[in-house]
Amino acid sequence: MIPQSFEYSAPTSLAEALALLADGSAKALAGGMSLIPLMKLRLAAPEHVVDLGRIPGLSYIREDSGAIHIGAMTTHYELESSELLRRRCPLLAEAASNIGDVQVRNMGTIGGSVAHADPAADYPASLMALEAKVRLIRSGGERTLPLEEFIVDTMTTALEPGELIAEVIVPVEALGTGVSYQKMVHPASGFAVVGIAARVRRTNGKVGFARIGVTGVAAKAFRALSAEQALAGGGDINAAAARVADGVEANSDLYASAEYRMHMARIYAGRALRRAMGVA
């Protein structure tokens, strides 16, 4: 279908883009993998679209004092194929390689995905497990928020009108950390019915550090704190995996009921943890 008519701006500098977006009435366009289909179906009808695609300098992956900074316009393909990321933060590269299909990964961007905050997107599980931060910019200022605070609810973020995501910041993985992202794929959409990201570190044979991020299960991605505690407290993988959806109100749709989703979350948590601990 053809979208409703809209004004289109393609600024070539960030300052120009922020000025166009300042009053909050225009919609920012990154890779367009969510916004364009919605516009073509006329479910979204923004009056003014500001295309960020011609602004130089928003696509990068670089390491700086213990952290990896990823520019908002970096595509999923650039993330999955980044040698730096594969070596220094493999969990995020693995998550990127699980998104949609090749076409989507070539167009879609990490900034666009995170700003859209789909409750079943792949990145948030890994970004939660990585305790990632997002740096936001607006005309004349910036702020940095933990992802956990940035994602407020289903498709709702802490982005203020006129604000853009500048970059996503993840830590450089410490030596000896095992990671894995395990996803049950929705056959039609490619989104995660359930997606579990795990990071585990062992000291003297025992798990001393565990981070588990969950996507697809609830209204927004979350960290499975009770499962993390169970694992770090000396519990085995199965006991920890059983607690991955503790206290969570699960989503339900035609494909997967809430009960089924909870069950699958436990199964996939077991898989992710076994992989991360190298005992799969």
Added chain:
Amino acid sequence: MKIDGLHTVPVSPERAYEALQDPAILAKCMPGCDHLERIGPDEYEMKMKVAIASVQGLFGGKIRITDQKPNESFRLLVDGSGKVGFLKGDGLLTLVPSDRATEVRYQGDVQVGGMIAGVGQRLIDTTAKFIIRRFFESLAKEVQ
């Protein structure tokens, strides 16, 4: 689709029941509610603007309240439609006192059709719960 949930409102069941039947309060707390008008006994006409992510839809419809058991429970019938689809809902709200507050449980059946259901099936349950959660959050603030 079945939908259920539980929210706590920090007032007595009497006050909560009264608030849940008060068109002025409902209009104020319903996210995106543009217009709510009484068109008959226990029947209201409503216009609502739903904006989630970049999706925006204008819905118009009717709400009917039946089977009232004051301070205990009532049934809510919703029938709405807009350019992007339609919605029919039938829900039972039960109020249970709990430690100087009231637990409101809803159990219902929702049917969503049209474009929004075709492409957004995956997100209907999540979105419905999101709107209900927003409603009860504002209601809790409003009645205090």
